[in-house]
Amino acid sequence: MNFPKYPLLAAALATLAALPACNDAKTAATAENTAVDAATAAMTADSAETAETTTTGTATAATMNSAGSPATIPAGRRADAATITARPQVPILCYHQIRDWRAKDSKGAKDYIIPVDQFKAHIKMLADSGYHAILPDQLYAYLTTGATLPSKPVMLTFDDTDLDQFTVARPTLEKYGFKAVYFIMTVSLGRPNYMSKAQVKQLSDEGNVIGSHTWDHHNVKKYQGQDWVTQIEKPTKQLEEITGKKINYFAFPFGLWNQEAIPELKKRGMDAAFVLAEKRDQQDPLFTIRRIIASGYWTPRTLHNSMVQSF
Numbered sequence: 001m002n003f004p005k006y007p008l009l010a011a012a013l014a015t016l017a018a019l020p021a022c023n024d025a026k027t028a029a030t031a032e033n034t035a036v037d038a039a040t041a042a043m044t045a046d047s048a049e050t051a052e053t054t055t056t057g058t059a060t061a062a063t064m065n066s067a068g069s070p071a072t073i074p075a076g077r078r079a080d081a082a083t084i085t086a087r088p089q090v091p092i093l094c095y096h097q098i099r100d101w102r103a104k105d106s107k108g109a110k111d112y113i114i115p116v117d118q119f120k121a122h123i124k125m126l127a128d129s130g131y132h133a134i135l136p137d138q139l140y141a142y143l144t145t146g147a148t149l150p151s152k153p154v155m156l157t158f159d160d161t162d163l164d165q166f167t168v169a170r171p172t173l174e175k176y177g178f179k180a181v182y183f184i185m186t187v188s189l190g191r192p193n194y195m196s197k198a199q200v201k202q203l204s205d206e207g208n209v210i211g212s213h214t215w216d217h218h219n220v221k222k223y224q225g226q227d228w229v230t231q232i233e234k235p236t237k238q239l240e241e242i243t244g245k246k247i248n249y250f251a252f253p254f255g256l257w258n259q260e261a262i263p264e265l266k267k268r269g270m271d272a273a274f275v276l277a278e279k280r281d282q283q284d285p286l287f288t289i290r291r292i293i294a295s296g297y298w299t300p301r302t303l304h305n306s307m308v309q310s311f
Ligand SMILES: [Zn+2]
Pocket: 021, 022, 159, 160, 213, 217, 252, 253, 254
C-alpha cells in the first residue's frame, strides 16, 4: 500500500482536528466492512440481540479489571509464541473520533468518525450482550499464563488523543462500568480538540490504561536512529510523568509494524504492542495483537458480527 504523508505537522494541527488520523488503514477496514455487510445480509439470526448474557452477577467491574502488570509474571512462566498464538483471541475494538458527521467528512473518514448515538449504541450492545471490558494486563496474563478472563471479554481502545474520547466515551463507558485503553500521541496534548495532560491523568487515575502511540504518528517502519528516541522513548517517558505509572503498551500508528521495531519497543519498556486487522507475527504475537476499527458505519449488529468473525 502507498501511504500519504501523515499531515501532523505542528502547523497543520488545527486542520487535522477535522480529519481521521489513521487514513492508511481504511482500505483494509472498508474491505472488511464490505465482507461483514455481506455476511450480515446472509444471516437470519440477530446474534447481537440473542447473544447469551452470562454475567457472573457477583463480580464487580473493579475486581474484573484486576491483574498484575507483566513485570509480576516471571519470564519462566510465560508461554511460548505457539501457545500464545493458539489461544482464542479476545476481540479488541479501536475507535478514533466520536462525533456527528459533518458535510465535509469524506466517505473514507467515516470509518474513523463514529456519530455519538452510534457509539453509545455500540457500547450499550456490548453491555446488554454480557460483554466485559478487560484491560491489557488481564490480556497479557491470559496470553502468557492462561489466566482466566471474565466471560465474553472485549477490549476497548481509543487512538490519537481526540478530546471527544474524554467528553463522550468516558461518561458512556462509566455508565456501564467499562474501562478502556487510550493510546496517546503526545504532540497533540493540549491542542484544540485534543485531550490535555490533566485529562489523560484523570483517565489513568480512574482506572483506565494509558498507552503510547508515538510523538506525532509517523510510520514506525520508517524510523532510523534518533527516531526511536523522538517517537517512542521520549513520548513514553512523558506519559509516565503525566500518569505516574509505567507505560507497558504501544499501538503502532496505522497498525504498521516490522520486525525491527519489536526489539526497539522491548528496549523501551513495552510488554506488548497492538496492530490492526492483519495477521499476527508468529514469532512475536504479543507485539502484534490484533484490533479492528469499529467503523462509524457499523450498527451494533454489524459490530457484533464483525467481532465474532474477526477474532
Ligand atoms: Zn493512530
